[in-house]
Amino acid sequence: MEELIAKIWSLIGLFTLLQNILPQPLHQILMQWLSSIKDYFRPRYYHLEIPEYKDSLAVNANELYYNIERYLESLDGITRARRLTVFRARNSSNLGFCPAFDEVVEDSFRGVRLYWTHTAQPEPHTAGGGGGGNAMNERRCFTLKAAQPGKEFLCAYFDFIANRAAELN
Structure with missing residues (x-):
């Protein structure tokens, strides 16, 4: 460990010297090169949106959203969330808890950390006739x-979610 710390300090000293001389x-080229190396090792995160409906007409419900x-609701991490939405289905005595809008819930699958956020964005009412001009959906x-999920990983994860949701019903 001491050897690693000594090497890091040596590199810092070398870069400080190079920066000064x-x-x-050339200094700008060196900094761009170091930045590209840093970006190479930093994980790239992808954001996948799973909407409640496939289209804006709210006709094609997305089963994956409900899964x-x-x-x-079943995750232990949900209890660590700061804000939750609490609901009860009609004719049910069970309470449901889901992350409030913009709350982040952490999950893990096959050793990969995943972060879920629930969002709602206002959308103008698009159905023709009947509704007032200010109606919003x-x-x-x-x-x-x-971080860099592959298609195979995502398919396995979403299958796992669907199976778990089916068990909860």
Whole structure:
């Protein structure tokens, strides 16, 4: 460990020396190169949106959205959330808890950390006739933030969620 710390301090000293003796154009090239190396090692996060409905007419319900809602209710991490939405289905005595809008809930699957956020965005009412001109709908969706997920990983994760949601019903 001491050897690693000594090497890090040596690198810091070398970069400080180079920063002071290199002409400005070479200094800029060195800094760009170091920045690209830093970006290479930093995980890239992808954000996947899972809307409640496929389209703005609220006709094609997204089953995955409801599976995720049920799944997130079951997570232990939901109890660590600062804000929850509490609901009770009609003709049910059970309470449901889901993350409040913009609350982040952490999950883990196959050793990968995943972050869920529930959002709602106002959307103008698009159905023709009947409604007032100021009627608004909400476009609700879950957003999954994951570091470089592959398609195979995502399919397995969403299958896991669907199976878990089915068990909860």
